[in-house]
Amino acid sequence: MSAPSAGAPAVAPQRRRMAAARRFARSRSAVVGAVGLATLAVMALLAPIVAPFDPAAQGGEPLLGPSGTYWLGTDQLGRDIVSRMIHGARGSLLVAAGAAAVGAGIGVPLGLVAGYLGRWADAVAMRVVDLLLAVPGILLALVIIAVLGPGRLNLILAIGIGAIPEFARLTRVATLEVRERDFVLAARGMGASTPDTMTRTVLPNVLGPVMVQFVITASMAVVIEAGLSFLGLGTPPPAPSWGGMLQDARSYLYQSPTYGLFPGICLAATVFFLERIGRGLQLAVGGGGPRAARGIGRGAV
Amino acid sequence: MYGYLVRRLMQFAVVLLLGSVAVWAFVLLLPGDPATVLIGSDATDAELAATRARMGLDQPFLAQYGIWIGHAVTGDLGASYYSGQPVLTELMDRIPATVQLAGFTLVLTLLIAVPVGIVVALRPYSAVGRVLQGYLTVGLAVPAFWLGLLLIIVLAVQLRWLPASSDFVPLWQDPGAALTSTILPASAIAVHTSSVTARFLANSLGEVMGKDYIRTARAKGVPERDVIRRHAVRNAALPTVTIVGLQLGSFLGGTVVIEAVFNYPGLGRLLYTAIGERDYALVQGGVLFVVATFLLLNLLVDVAYGVLDPRIRLT
Numbered sequence: 001m002s003a004p005s006a007g008a009p010a011v012a013p014q015r016r017r018m019a020a021a022r023r024f025a026r027s028r029s030a031v032v033g034a035v036g037l038a039t040l041a042v043m044a045l046l047a048p049i050v051a052p053f054d055p056a057a058q059g060g061e062p063l064l065g066p067s068g069t070y071w072l073g074t075d076q077l078g079r080d081i082v083s084r085m086i087h088g089a090r091g092s093l094l095v096a097a098g099a100a101a102v103g104a105g106i107g108v109p110l111g112l113v114a115g116y117l118g119r120w121a122d123a124v125a126m127r128v129v130d131l132l133l134a135v136p137g138i139l140l141a142l143v144i145i146a147v148l149g150p151g152r153l154n155l156i157l158a159i160g161i162g163a164i165p166e167f168a169r170l171t172r173v174a175t176l177e178v179r180e181r182d183f184v185l186a187a188r189g190m191g192a193s194t195p196d197t198m199t200r201t202v203l204p205n206v207l208g209p210v211m212v213q214f215v216i217t218a219s220m221a222v223v224i225e226a227g228l229s230f231l232g233l234g235t236p237p238p239a240p241s242w243g244g245m246l247q248d249a250r251s252y253l254y255q256s257p258t259y260g261l262f263p264g265i266c267l268a269a270t271v272f273f274l275e276r277i278g279r280g281l282q283l284a285v286g287g288g289g290p291r292a293a294r295g296i297g298r299g300a301v
Numbered sequence: 302m303y304g305y306l307v308r309r310l311m312q313f314a315v316v317l318l319l320g321s322v323a324v325w326a327f328v329l330l331l332p333g334d335p336a337t338v339l340i341g342s343d344a345t346d347a348e349l350a351a352t353r354a355r356m357g358l359d360q361p362f363l364a365q366y367g368i369w370i371g372h373a374v375t376g377d378l379g380a381s382y383y384s385g386q387p388v389l390t391e392l393m394d395r396i397p398a399t400v401q402l403a404g405f406t407l408v409l410t411l412l413i414a415v416p417v418g419i420v421v422a423l424r425p426y427s428a429v430g431r432v433l434q435g436y437l438t439v440g441l442a443v444p445a446f447w448l449g450l451l452l453i454i455v456l457a458v459q460l461r462w463l464p465a466s467s468d469f470v471p472l473w474q475d476p477g478a479a480l481t482s483t484i485l486p487a488s489a490i491a492v493h494t495s496s497v498t499a500r501f502l503a504n505s506l507g508e509v510m511g512k513d514y515i516r517t518a519r520a521k522g523v524p525e526r527d528v529i530r531r532h533a534v535r536n537a538a539l540p541t542v543t544i545v546g547l548q549l550g551s552f553l554g555g556t557v558v559i560e561a562v563f564n565y566p567g568l569g570r571l572l573y574t575a576i577g578e579r580d581y582a583l584v585q586g587g588v589l590f591v592v593a594t595f596l597l598l599n600l601l602v603d604v605a606y607g608v609l610d611p612r613i614r615l616t
Contacts, residue, residue, distance in 0.1 A: 127312065127315050127316050127319055128319065130312070130316045130596075131316050131319050131320050131323065131592070133547075133595075134316065134320060134550070134591075134592045134595040134596050134599075135554075135588065135591060135592060135595070136550070136551045136553070136554055136555025136591070137551075137555070138555055138557050138558065139554045139555055139557065139569065139572065139588070139591065142557065142572070142573060142576055143327065143576070143584065143588060146331070146576045146584070147327065147330050147331055223444045226444060226446075226447075227444070227446055227557070227558040230446060230558055230561070230562075231557065231558060231561055231573060246446075246447060246450060249450065250450060250562065253453065253454060253458050253465070254458060257454050257458060257459065260447075260450050260451070260454060261451075264443075264444070264447035264450065264451070267444050267447060268439075268442045268443045268444065268447070269442070271441070271442040271443075271444070272438070272441075272442035275438075275441055275442060
């Protein structure tokens with residue numbers, strides 16, 4: 001009951017996918033999320049065109065309030081806050097997608113091998129996963145950045161490694177569910193090798209919950225990236241980032257109380273859109289159930 | 302039960318061992334000579350030689366680990382490069398603050414999450430239910446550290462009701478001051494964690510309400526209030542305990558950013574500062590403490606789980 005996605009796996013996977021896509025499109029909250037995120041992504045892509053000013057140009061007086069010229073005011077160096085917010089979306093979305101990809105790219109094969117092979121492979125993989133789970137995501141990212149050094153790629157790796165456990169656990173459980181089913185046994189019976197069975201027969205049937213987790217992970221990664229940038233260890237300062245802007249806002253709370261409002265709204269909106277998409281996907285592919293909330297348990301920063 | 306306990310203890314021991322190896326290897330992964338990395342480049346030759354001897358750097362890796370873990374289990378985690386104090390002393394300084402914040406946050410989380418989760422599950426379409434669902438949506442989306450910043454802007458800067466930065470005042474010394482200095486960071490975190498917990502509780506409560514034993518209880522004439530309290534909530538609460546356990550673990554060292562927002566002297570900020578100052582012995586000790594405590598907490602949750610729910614022991 002928990003995974004109707006694996007209900008009729010042998011028949012017409014395309015039709016199943018179409019049905020899932022239709023269910024997704026019918027869910028209002030999912031569409032709201034998808035449209036919102038798409039808008040953000042387009043703004044980020046077209047930032048140089050959309051943004052009214054150069055995000056680095058120190059054109060105005062410092063710490064102006066919202067006005068006709070500078071819609072949301074200026075920061076401590078007189079830079080336009082709107083433009084910096086639009087450009088900041090780039091880093092946030094890039095790191096979020098990258099970190100989720102790293103987590104899935106390592107976690108899914110790990111869970112697949114653990115669940116399909118069982119025994120030693122399972123025991124070893126799951127103990128590594130337990131260990132990764134034992135370190136809060138942001139602390140793990142801090143330590144990894146200390147080893148690797150700063151930079152966007154390292155940031156993606158640092159956040160992504162913390163996301164491996166959820167992907168691995170979820171894939172493992174889903175793999176265990178389908179491992180002994182007729183269509184898998186049939187594939188083996190017809191002489192498919194173990195790697196072939198895993199990638200061609202088992203993997204497509206566990207992808208639903210993985211997609212849900214991908215979106216949830218991206219939403220956590222946005223917050224962790226902002227937290228690290230807030231601490232000065234995320235996106236390096238000259239480039240605008242929402243977390244970095246919040247750090248600046250904190251230093252000028254008394255001079256410009258509105259500054260801290262806007263980058264946070266961007267953050268919350270991004271998380272909200274991703275969360276809506278995740279819920280829509282979950283309903284569409286039938287993965288997860290209450291267990292899907294597991295990953296979020298570690299998101300507090 | 303016995304077999305389950307033994308298996309769970311074995312897993313705990315293995316993961317703790319793995320963790321200690323990872324924490325020890327951390328210093329070797331850093332660029333540069335491990336002894337220099339640990340005590341800093343401006344140390345004298347004599348100090349360097351002493352550290353080398355202490356770490357056994359001329360020995361094989363396995364022996365080096367043995368030396369390190371041998372010191373660690375006796376509480377000797379080396380000395381902080383920055384303050385010269387033993388790492389253990391530095392950690393002990395911050396642990397009460399972290400525990401107090403974690404405790405406050407946990408209490409707040411449960412105070413909000415349990416009633417909200419129950420109402421959302423049982424009366425999702427009532428006026429109150431809709432408002433609370435809105436709270437869950439907002440609570441999930443709003444990052445804790447930004448909410449903390451907003452609370453400071455409104456309550457500390459504009460209204461001046463509460464202090465903008467939160468010093469640590471121990472609860473046993475001055476409960477009132479402890480409350481006012483911890484309430485803001487604790488609320489900022491609890492809005493998020495309570496949303497997660499409440500949604501989880503609501504989901505599992507919704508599942509439980511459809512079970513046959515609920516119908517049976519109603520059919521035999523148990524009053525609805527007792528059906529919910531004694532049959533539904535108790536069963537739904539069990540899986541929720543796991544989430545709360547994970548959250549409690551994440552309060553140890555995982556609240557770095559909140560601590561930075563409020564200038565709160567917790568473990569997270571100690572480790573963040575230590576990383577910035579390249580005080581790696583302190584980082585090692587701190588992370589080892591966080592990992593060990595988290596694993597121990599999880600072990601306790603799982604054992605409690607096994608005691609309360611006999612079905613778990615079989616899986």
